[in-house]
Amino acid sequence: MNTTWSRFNVTSVVLGFAFLYLPIVLLVVFSFNESKLVTVWGGFSTKWYVSLFHNQGLMDAAWVTARVGVISATVATVLGTLAALTLTRYTRFRGRILFSGMVFAPLVMPEVITGLSLLLLFVAVGLDRGFFTVTLAHITLTMCFVAVVVQSRLVSFDRSLEEAAMDLGATPVKTFFQITLPVIAPAIVSGWMLAFTLSLDDLVIASFTSGPGATTLPMKIYSQVRLGVTPEINAACTILIAVVAVGVIIASVANKRREVQRQIDEQAAQRG
Amino acid sequence: MSNIAITDAGPSTAAKPMLTRLATGFVSRLVIIVPYLWLLFFFFIPFIIVFKISLSQSAIAMPPYTPVLDFTDGISGFFAGFRELSFDNYVWLTQDALYVKAYVTSVIIAAISTILTLLVGFPIAYGMARAPATIRPTLLMLVILPFWTSFLIRVYAWIGILKPEGLLNQLLLSLNIIDQPLIILNTYTAIFIGIVYSYLPFMVLPLYSSLEKMDYTLIEAAKDLGCPPTAAFWKITFPLSLPGVIAGCLLVFIPAVGEFVIPDLLGGSQTLMIGKTLWNEFFSNRDWPVSSAVAVILLLLLIVPIMLFQQAQARAQEEGK
Numbered sequence: 001m002n003t004t005w006s007r008f009n010v011t012s013v014v015l016g017f018a019f020l021y022l023p024i025v026l027l028v029v030f031s032f033n034e035s036k037l038v039t040v041w042g043g044f045s046t047k048w049y050v051s052l053f054h055n056q057g058l059m060d061a062a063w064v065t066a067r068v069g070v071i072s073a074t075v076a077t078v079l080g081t082l083a084a085l086t087l088t089r090y091t092r093f094r095g096r097i098l099f100s101g102m103v104f105a106p107l108v109m110p111e112v113i114t115g116l117s118l119l120l121l122f123v124a125v126g127l128d129r130g131f132f133t134v135t136l137a138h139i140t141l142t143m144c145f146v147a148v149v150v151q152s153r154l155v156s157f158d159r160s161l162e163e164a165a166m167d168l169g170a171t172p173v174k175t176f177f178q179i180t181l182p183v184i185a186p187a188i189v190s191g192w193m194l195a196f197t198l199s200l201d202d203l204v205i206a207s208f209t210s211g212p213g214a215t216t217l218p219m220k221i222y223s224q225v226r227l228g229v230t231p232e233i234n235a236a237c238t239i240l241i242a243v244v245a246v247g248v249i250i251a252s253v254a255n256k257r258r259e260v261q262r263q264i265d266e267q268a269a270q271r272g
Numbered sequence: 273m274s275n276i277a278i279t280d281a282g283p284s285t286a287a288k289p290m291l292t293r294l295a296t297g298f299v300s301r302l303v304i305i306v307p308y309l310w311l312l313f314f315f316f317i318p319f320i321i322v323f324k325i326s327l328s329q330s331a332i333a334m335p336p337y338t339p340v341l342d343f344t345d346g347i348s349g350f351f352a353g354f355r356e357l358s359f360d361n362y363v364w365l366t367q368d369a370l371y372v373k374a375y376v377t378s379v380i381i382a383a384i385s386t387i388l389t390l391l392v393g394f395p396i397a398y399g400m401a402r403a404p405a406t407i408r409p410t411l412l413m414l415v416i417l418p419f420w421t422s423f424l425i426r427v428y429a430w431i432g433i434l435k436p437e438g439l440l441n442q443l444l445l446s447l448n449i450i451d452q453p454l455i456i457l458n459t460y461t462a463i464f465i466g467i468v469y470s471y472l473p474f475m476v477l478p479l480y481s482s483l484e485k486m487d488y489t490l491i492e493a494a495k496d497l498g499c500p501p502t503a504a505f506w507k508i509t510f511p512l513s514l515p516g517v518i519a520g521c522l523l524v525f526i527p528a529v530g531e532f533v534i535p536d537l538l539g540g541s542q543t544l545m546i547g548k549t550l551w552n553e554f555f556s557n558r559d560w561p562v563s564s565a566v567a568v569i570l571l572l573l574l575i576v577p578i579m580l581f582q583q584a585q586a587r588a589q590e591e592g593k
Contacts, residue, residue: 026433
């Protein structure tokens, strides 16, 4: 018997998940609090959600954030996939070390440094700070995360499929779109989602690179949090969590369904 | 049918038209060049600009610094500019005890929180790795899920818990464990809690991937040979999980040194960390040259850990192949 799940193992996993989830659960629970005091329960109410939708500043910020997120995630997915292909397929070209350095460093680089350096770049080239600059900044940050996600799929990719396609006369471009892309598609989808949520969450880089008229939701939430904790912010956070959770669940269900379909296809192919 | 296709394919690849080959070369070059140029322009060059501005003087203007090493005066102007470079900002940083203290405190806080995260994360990752294979994907998903929820929100959630009249104190008071509220919010303790909580998935994931690959018959063999469990842990489990430990620690330590949101929201005004100092220097004092100098020194502090991280990543990629 290889796996023995001891009582110690179970306890540490359960406690660990309680630690990870309890604060989020409490935050959601208290968004339905009647009382204005966030931490004293005064009965169930959805009034903070109603007042949220009348808060024009917050709604504007949400709209800006959604647009920045969709545009930057889409561009970042294309660039990140190309970067992942470069990292796995072209092992020898001039400046490869610098390239892989530039892909991995942003993953751990403190955000204050990335934010400040991007801002100084935008000032140096004379770009007005606003929607456009936040989007560029988010593309740069998130494409590296996409690259890592896609790369991990490409590493385990069976290249004989591509070779077979090319031997049968397909051009490399056609091979990529017909063979490679469908296989790495799940990784690309999760890369896009990761990029979108990272953009949705980012406070520090957005604060540096954004200008008047392009306040994102985290910036708005942050400025309200500094004034004090209110149930309205809890409500806003709950909606954000719900959006992300629904997205993740849909993606994983779709992934699972595709996986099952693939297994059925494979079995059919073997039988046929 | 399939036979014909194979015999057909042979000569066609051998005599690939010149044009296709040219196009292939162009495409593969494009695959490299596009992301390369993007990162060069938006990630690498900005650092050079930060360095350049850290050597300039602050000025009351927009942008609030006097330009140095500008090409607007041509090449001769560029070289004349070298004389105007000043290391005043760096001298200022090393002489002001506040900045030195902020750097030292940040590194210490990040180091302690990294160890705490390892201590909390290891049993979780180990428990996950030993779980029945059927529920492991679910557990993995549950660790990743908080990573998808906003960092800001997760830090914010702790304010309501740690406040003097917050949920933790309410609980402890009602259980008569304490008779007056604990002051946790706006102390370094709150920062530790915040970092451990926010960065826990970064620690658990690499640990889990190391521990899951481990061969647990080794432990049983050690046990059969009379090795006590603690000794077996230090002689087998820990060394085998070392790649995960290193990756996890670097993933927590490096960003934690420059962390801004956690010390700002949970640490209050009494705590000192360099990310917060940089932010205040930039947004409150509007001193761009000094905040650039702060960033340059922070980067120099982190350059060794970042390079270690790169190596660990490269090695993991090699092993994956």
